[in-house]
Amino acid sequence: MLEWLHRPWPWYVTGPLLGLVATGLLMIGNKQLGVSGNFRHLCAAVFPRNVAFFKYDWTRSGLWNLVFAGGIVVGGFIGGALLASREPVAITARAHADLASLGVHDFTGLVPRQLFHWSALLTLKGLLLIAGGGFLIGFGTAYAGGCTSGHGITGLADLQLASLIAVVAFFAAGALASHFLLPLLLSG
């Protein structure tokens, strides 16, 4: 009966809601939608050492963002576990064939279980993909001062050239990595 709650949303629902979340944060407290700043706040809170980049009052500028990230975890539980889609992801036939040729055959859930599993950490390629990929994400977003939400939504919505440069760079590099690095990491 509540089957429709489990269905994934179409792009014309997802996109506008994303725009409204970004607008809502501005209206609540003049906050800009962004998530990658949390890695910096975590460093500042836990292990600032003597690094200038982490010497700031994170409770003042970062607490709202960490609370926001905590909300994302809960929202992820609601949307990705409680109301998880029961069907395999409805990607295009071309994407399906493309990923199958890389050895991905389970299309249920949000991520391929074969890749995102604790046992993956025991192989060099799995460890590189997960820990190495994470390292690049954290290093790159801190360097660029934002990620897909901070630059891709907030910065572009404010028509900032810096964000456009960052977005073009990470889409181009993302396409390269998906085409050339991912197959290497997925091969036996």
Place this chain on the structure above:
Amino acid sequence: MTITVPVTPVARARERLLPAYFLAGVLFGIVLTKGELASWFRIQEALRFDGLYLYQVFASALAVAIPLFWMLERRRVRSLVGEPIVIAPKPLGRGRRYVIGGTIFGLGWGVTGACPGPLFALLGAGVGVIAVLILGATAGTWVYGYLRPTLPH
């Protein structure tokens, strides 16, 4: 380390708003999961140019946010705290940090199929090993902070 911050009315209002940020995060997390932006398959579909879904999401998000942001700033609307809504321009400089940083982030995004927002959503969805990815990202940010004085910006 103790820093005494004078408790101003604005600071107090800011703290009162923490539950609002939490709820906004919950909504964002639901959008990321039900909208499949946290889906590895959807990200790979987009980055391998096999489908339009992600591009349609971004285009429609911006179609909504661009006019709303413009109106908020132009009409000098104040936030709930009472501060004027201002989006500080990101300093362009020579732009190198956006090209290099964006490229490094993009490489990580392409192999993991996840960007920072979805990482937290996937953790909530029960993909435990994502905790290692988040730790890796925090380590990456720390190393950037350490090397920052020596890097081109």
